Amino acid sequence: GESVGLHLPTLSVQEGDNSIINCAYSNSASDYFIWYKQESGKGPQFIIDIRSNMDKRQGQRVTVLLNKTVKHLSLQIAATQPGDSAVYFCAENMIQGAQKLVFGQGTRLTINP
Amino acid sequence: NAGVTQTPKFQVLKTGQSMTLQCAQDMNHEYMSWYRQDPGMGLRLIHYSVGAGITDQGEVPNGYNVSRSTTEDFPLRLLSAAPSQTSVYFCASSLYHLGLAGGPYNEQFFGPGTRLTVL
Numbered sequence: 001g002e003s004v005g006l007h008l009p010t011l012s013v014q015e016g017d018n019s020i021i022n023c024a025y026s027n028s029a030s031d032y033f034i035w036y037k038q039e040s041g042k043g044p045q046f047i048i049d050i051r052s053n054m055d056k057r058q059g060q061r062v063t064v065l066l067n068k069t070v071k072h073l074s075l076q077i078a079a080t081q082p083g084d085s086a087v088y089f090c091a092e093n094m095i096q097g098a099q100k101l102v103f104g105q106g107t108r109l110t111i112n113p
Numbered sequence: 114n115a116g117v118t119q120t121p122k123f124q125v126l127k128t129g130q131s132m133t134l135q136c137a138q139d140m141n142h143e144y145m146s147w148y149r150q151d152p153g154m155g156l157r158l159i160h161y162s163v164g165a166g167i168t169d170q171g172e173v174p175n176g177y178n179v180s181r182s183t184t185e186d187f188p189l190r191l192l193s194a195a196p197s198q199t200s201v202y203f204c205a206s207s208l209y210h211l212g213l214a215g216g217p218y219n220e221q222f223f224g225p226g227t228r229l230t231v232l
Contacts, residue, residue: 042225042226043203043205043225043226046221046222049219089155093219100158100172102158105154106155
């Protein structure tokens with residue numbers, strides 16, 4: 001079975017607000033995590049990644065937080081825009097292994113005007 | 114660069130038919146993978162390759178075969194299609210970075226997908 005899951009299947013936020021999407025993982029040996037964005041009818045698109053030796057990593061309007069103690073990952077999107085509407089997936093990987101990404105179920109983010 | 118391309122975009126098969134889903138990348142990536150995505154689900158790894166001539170099984174390999182004769186191409190074969198194989202199939206490729214500060218370390222580029230229906 002999947003070792004990565006998401007707390008909420010859907011999330012609605014107002015345009016301009018910040019969004020937080022959560023993810024739980026169960027494989028304590030995973031040492032690399034990735035967030036993907038998937039728009040309708042398209043393949044997943046890389047957003048941001050983080051290694052297990054980090055707690056936080058920031059990109060453009062996005063921040064990923066990793067809490068290894070409780071095996072929790074979150075994606076924060078600042079000032080959400082209509083273009084942020086999509087399904088967001090977290091995925092985990094073991095760096096020492098091959099590219100065996102394990103994906104979570106996904107959270108659908110809807111931006112309300 | 115065209116990135117990762119997949120053909121066909123849509124396919125309908127009858128149970129028992131065979132077909133090959135094509136995947137190609139022009140980024141000289143070592144790693145290529147096939148995933149399937151069922152409705153409301155995340156992606157599940159079918160097979161992957163770490164380079165030409167090397168392939169291995171992922172999470173859900175049964176019913177699928179792959180080969181990697183060149184760096185660019187990674188076809189996925191269904192030998193005898195079953196309704197349970199109705200899904201959207203994504204191919205991905207990446208360079209695998211280790212130890213590079215700042216990352217990304219394993220950025221996979223996905224193709225647009227092939228929507229397969231097996232009747």
